[in-house]
Amino acid sequence: MDYQYYVFIVSDSLGETASHVAKAAMNQYLNKNYIVKKYNYVRDADAVKEIVVEASKHKSIILFTTVMDDLKRIIIDECDRFKIQYHDILTPILDQFSQFFDDKPMATPGTMYKLDDDYFERVAAIEFAVKYDDGKDMRGLKHADVVLLGISRTSKTPLSMYLSHKNIKVANVPLVPEIPLAKEIFQVPKHKLIGLTNSPEKLNEIRIERLKALGLSSDVEYANYDRILQELEYADRVYKQLGCPIINVANKAIEETASIIMEITGLNTKFK
Known part of the structure; x- marks a missing residue:
């Protein structure tokens, strides 16, 4: 089947947060012909570049969640370079909580799924x-x-x-x-x-x-x-x-x- 739209989900952990957010939004567009491609545990520049190159072959949007500032910068730079639409899901709310708690986040991937x-x-x-x-x-x-x-x-x-x-x-x-x-x-x-x-x-x-x-x-x-x-x-x-x-x-x-x-x-x- 040929898909008209591609939604890429990129995460430094399991990617469940981005998946749930994406699903909630995409459920409003059930008449669209799209496919979701999920990449989890992405934590290095080479992996990001491969994903962005793949996304550049289609009409794509990249949704990502990462608490790693260096990785976030790479994702944004690569998306800008290939003119691919992207959305950073975590940063806005992390910024809000940083102001609320007057403290910086730990920036540790996968804390949501620690074995507690x-x-x-x-x-x-x-x-x-x-x-x-x-x-x-x-x-x-x-x-x-x-x-x-x-x-x-x-x-x-x-x-x-x-x-x-x-x-x-x-x-x-x-x-x-x-x-x-x-x-x-x-x-x-x-x-x-x-x-x-x-x-x-x-x-x-x-x-x-x-x-x-x-x-x-x-x-x-x-x-x-x-x-x-x-x-x-x-x-x-x-x-x-x-x-x-x-x-x-x-x-x-x-x-x-x-x-x-x-x-x-x-x-x-x-x-x-």
């Missing part, structure tokens, strides 16, 4: 979410920061994984009318329980697409509209029995639903 207690807590939370996903082991519920309940395709697993990256230990349990509720659910404090639901129309659409992806016929009970209504009614009864808050995930991004969950449960203080 926060990092190991995040790894533990991710491992927890995987271990206690989809009701695999009910014994984990008592150790969870939050327990998500919901019928199939109500975003339990994506939410669990997203929240785990915020250092939150999440277990999730599927609700099926034919399977009695596990006794461990009733032992979870109410403030840790969250019920998830969705619109029947959205569930029908999602389940049909899921079956197609698996190469299965959509003409099965799993995607049957009446069956979906039955499951939703059952879930509502469970939520009322447990007295837990309910979030309708229809037309909500994972990030939005996760933010609501953290607010309801008071876990927003753990946001990283």
Whole structure:
């Protein structure tokens, strides 16, 4: 495929900061034919020159994050030499904080990803979410920061994984009318329980697409509209029995639903 626009992301570390900023901006231009080329751990002049030469072959913009003044100067000089548009993502905010703190930054690459207690807590939370996903082991519920309940395709697993990256230990349990509720659910404090639901129309659409992806016929009970209504009614009864808050995930991004969950449960203080 021939791309009309090239977005180069250059970083002296992982490049996640530049990637997220670029994605947020580029999502406003989904009608454009562009490709993103990412270069991380770029810390010397030769590497910069190779990247800029490659960028000069296309209609390009270079977004970069570096705390190394010498490297920043090289990137800017090379971009100017080849007349390539560029944007320095970090320097403006570092300058603001230098004024705010009346101090200079450390200028040490990769400090965002140092192996500190926060990092190991995040790894533990991710491992927890995987271990206690989809009701695999009910014994984990008592150790969870939050327990998500919901019928199939109500975003339990994506939410669990997203929240785990915020250092939150999440277990999730599927609700099926034919399977009695596990006794461990009733032992979870109410403030840790969250019920998830969705619109029947959205569930029908999602389940049909899921079956197609698996190469299965959509003409099965799993995607049957009446069956979906039955499951939703059952879930509502469970939520009322447990007295837990309910979030309708229809037309909500994972990030939005996760933010609501953290607010309801008071876990927003753990946001990283």
